[in-house]
Amino acid sequence: MLASAQAAVSGALTRVRPGDPGWPxxxxxxxxSQQVGNALVKVQSPLVACLNAPDSDDCRQLFRELKNPYFLGDEVGLTQTLGWVDAWTSTPSVYAVAARNTNDVVVAVNFARRNNLRLVVKGGGHSYQGTSNAPDSLLVWTRKMNNITVQDAFVGTGCEGHAAPVRAVTAGAGALWAHVYDAVTTKAGGYVQGGGCMTVGVAGLIQSGGFGSFSKAYGLAAGSLLEAEVVTADGAVRIANACTNPDLFWALKGGGGGSLGVVTRLTLRVHELPETFGAVNMTIKATSTSAFRRLIGVIIDFYNQNLMNPHWGEQIRFRRDNVLTISMVFQGLSRSEAQAIWQPFMDTLAASPDDFKVEFSPLKIVAISARSFWAPTLFKKLLGFISTDDRPGAPDDNIFWSGNRGEAGQVLHGYESAWLPAALLQDDRRQTLADTLFAATRQWSVSLHVNKGLAGAPAEAVAAARNTATNLAALDAFALLIAGAEGPPAYPGIQGHEPDTALARRDRQAIGRAMAEVRKLVPDAGSYVAESNFFDADWQRSFWGSNYSRLLAIKDQYDPDGLFFVHHGVGSERWSADGFTKIV
Incomplete structure (x- = not known):
């Protein structure tokens, strides 16, 4: 009553911090601690030791370990990204509940609500926006809730008699995709649509919508969600599926992590596994600016004619130094079929040897059994495709794509994304698209993530995505264009390991100029919530478009007092930037 009166007088409700009269x-x-079976942790970042002794052996070892995503994920006081210059810095909570079961989460949520605490949720810790950390907070850490079970005949709670049993996998909120793929594909011979990066957490990806390498075939990861267990702000444990709490179920599918409750368990559809997965990797250097402009047009034409279909995913990258890199994957094709598809493109390059120099690689097109795609075979390790958790005693299935190592411990300089509608690939618009991409590369490198747009996907995958909270722009997009920059692991105040702020600001400005060229062509492009600009002032429209008003209504229903806050999350406009003061 007193708090309500104070809020009415001051015009704001403020959460408590350490040292405040209301702090527990x-x-x-x-x-x-007793209620959660001693799962309460007093948190301290490992980086604190480096603040006092930056030249010590321990500090040097720590900065080596910061390039291991499994080390980062296992540290309660760290996040996979260490910060974003001028935006946020990875800062540990005061306490964390290292939850082992749903009851631990319930107890933590009730404690935070009753004591007016800033609450943070972290699973895998992969948040470019910094949403899985906050100073002066209580953290609900779900990493230890990582059980994975494959089921042959799943029917959701309340759906009995209304839905046919389907093959499914149930994973705890703290499970990582590497371990889910191991259970579902390597061991059980099925396919589950998850993330491309193997160390991303299952719950965070689903709540972001979730794109993976093969989303052009299987759609959003959220589109395969069958059921979730979630602890809402009132401490209730709710089941959300198509038959029970369907509004909450819809909102969890792409409405953003950490805004609607703490997801504790998810069940996802298991799809039939194709016979083969494969990859195409090549680098082409244009010998002049005019040749590069032409090369962009050639690959855009080729993509439109041959690759905008369920077989293909991943990236086509245009660099500032007039280099085109192709890092694509395919499913359901043999190596010879993939080679035949790419042969006309290779013939075009070969016809202009003075303009285009192709980096030769005998492995530019490979195909393997889909069942072994995520298996840490010696072949993949020797070729450097896969890296392993190198800590003594680490589990054998702690693996990650070597190409993702650059993201471990990174400090972001800038990052922006925009969905590009498939209409840009029409005959009368492709040249304009190519010219726009060229103009953008004069400022910064840009990449087309063609698996992160669902144009060309099967109708059922698009329909499932339409029934999520994800921005509808993704359904009509042929790709998500991304421009980003990052630096190595760094932290303010650690001598010799501080972020290069001047470089970061220059990079961010260049990215902004590149994206300004893109927005001349697509002025109202949506942006993917998990890969987006921290400073986007129009984030509600960018992330969710016409779905935002429905999301906000569901937020009001399940979290009317705003216990769950994340930067640019649903309802966050009602709070100060740090999530501590309600703006009335």
Whole structure:
């Protein structure tokens, strides 16, 4: 009552911080610890040791370990990205509940609500926006909730008699995609649509919508969600599926992690596994600016004619140094079929040897059994495709794509994305698209993530995506264009390891200029919530478009007081930037 009166007078409700009169006493924290079976952790970042001794052996070892995503994920006080210059810095919570079960989550949520605490949720910790950390907060850490079970005949709660049993996998909120792929594909011979990066958490990806390498075939990861268990702000444990709490179920599918509750368990559809997965990798250097402009047009024409279909995914990258890199994957094709598809493109390059120099590689097109795609075979390790968790005693299935190592411990300089509608590939518009991409590359490198747009996907995959909260722009897009920049692991105040702020600001400005060229062509392009600009002032429209008003209504239903806050999350416009003060 007193708090309500104070809020009415001041015009704001403020969460408590350490040292405030309302901060829980040591006795209250001890009681919380007992209620969660000693799963309460007093958090300290490992980086603190480096602040005092930046030249020590321990600090040098720590900065080596910061390039291991499994080390980062296992540290309660760290996040996979260490910050974003001028935006946020990875800062540990005061306490964390290292939840082992749903009851631990319930107890933590109730404690935060009753004591007016800033609450943070972290699973895999892969948040470019910094949403899985906040100073002066209580963290619900779900990493230990990582059980994975494959089921042959799943029917959702309340759906009995309304839905046919389907093959499915149930994963705890803290499970990582590498381990889910191992259980579903390598061991059980099925396919589940997840993330391209193997160390991303299952719950975070689903709540972001979730694109993976083969989304052009299987759609959004959220489109395969069958059921979720979630702890809402009132401490209730709710089942959300098409038959039970369907509004919450819809919102969890792409409405953004950490805004609607703490997801504790998810069940996803298991699809039939194709016989083969494969990859195409090549680098082409244009010998002049005019040749590069032509090369962009050639690959855009080729993509439109041959690759905008369920077989193909991943990236086509245009660099500032007049280099085109192709890092694509395919499914359901043999190596010879993939080679035949690419032969006309190779013939075009070969016809202009003075303009285009192709980096030769005998492995530019490979195909393997789909069942072994995520298996850490010696072949993939020797060729450098796959890296492993190198800590002593680490599990054998702690693997990740070597290409993702650059993201481990990164400090972002800038990052923006935009969905490009498939209409740009029409005959009368492709040249304009190519010219726009060329103009953007004069400022910064840009990449087309063709698996992150669902144009060309099967109708059922598009329909499932339409029934999620994800921006509808993704359904009509042939690709998500991304421009980003990052630096190595760094942290303010650690001598010799501080972020290069001047370089970061120059990079961010260049990215902004590149994206300005793109927006001349697509002024109202949506942006993917998980891969987006921290500073986007129009984030509601960018991330969710016409779905935002429905999301906000569901937020009001399940979290009317705004216990769950993340930067640019649903309802966050009602709070100060740090999530501590409600703006009335």
């Amino acid at each position: 006493s040591e006795a209250q924290w001890n009681e919380l």
